[in-house]
Amino acid sequence: MILFGIYHFMRPDNLIVFVPDFLPGKKLLVYIVGLAFILTGFAFIAHKFVQAAGYVLAALLVIFVLSIHVPNYIGAADADMKTMAFVNILKDTALAAFAMYIGSEARNLD
Template identity: 50%
Template sequence: MKQKTISRIAISLLAIVMFIFGLYHFMYPQNLIAYLPGFLPPGNIWVYIPGAAFILAAIAFITNKQVRLAGYLLALLLFIFVVTIHLPNYLNGSSDEYRQISLINLLKDLALAAFALHIAANADN
């Protein structure tokens, strides 16, 4: 298989994952509200905005339009999640299990951000 084909498959897989994450934010916002940092005002808007961002990034990756912008913005959003949600939850977790879940989420979002950066850096548009 050509490298470009493999790359498109990988980008499409990321797009599918991001789309599902985005849908989850809209379908189950109450499940995610508990993870919001305390300095944010309460409200579902803080769950809906990232959900919309995930869906828009997925659309950009699938349609191959504005891929560079979508990749950089997705990476930024995921880095913000790492710093404001996952790292504090890991450092201040009330149990070993909660800290373990936070660490897994931190590493997952870091890896997804790295992939988004790679996509953005190699995008034609």
């Protein structure tokens, strides 16, 4: 997650295209998501706020599925784009489920 977060800061313009058009402040949102990924990764490594980090990460990934990947799947112009959107739906759903598992199994180490 930390590497994904760093990428958000290194190449924000590559990720702006994935932010839905109805949301303002696209570059700021890319930075916020990057920061969330970095903080989540450090929380998991440091065993601090693991439950909160797991649930926040899961919520963020579910938002990605519903606001980015599902609309991309529905509006895909060709089979390759539809396949890529479907793979992203499965990937982020699986990551969200794993993040919820981490959050639910976290002991109060804070």
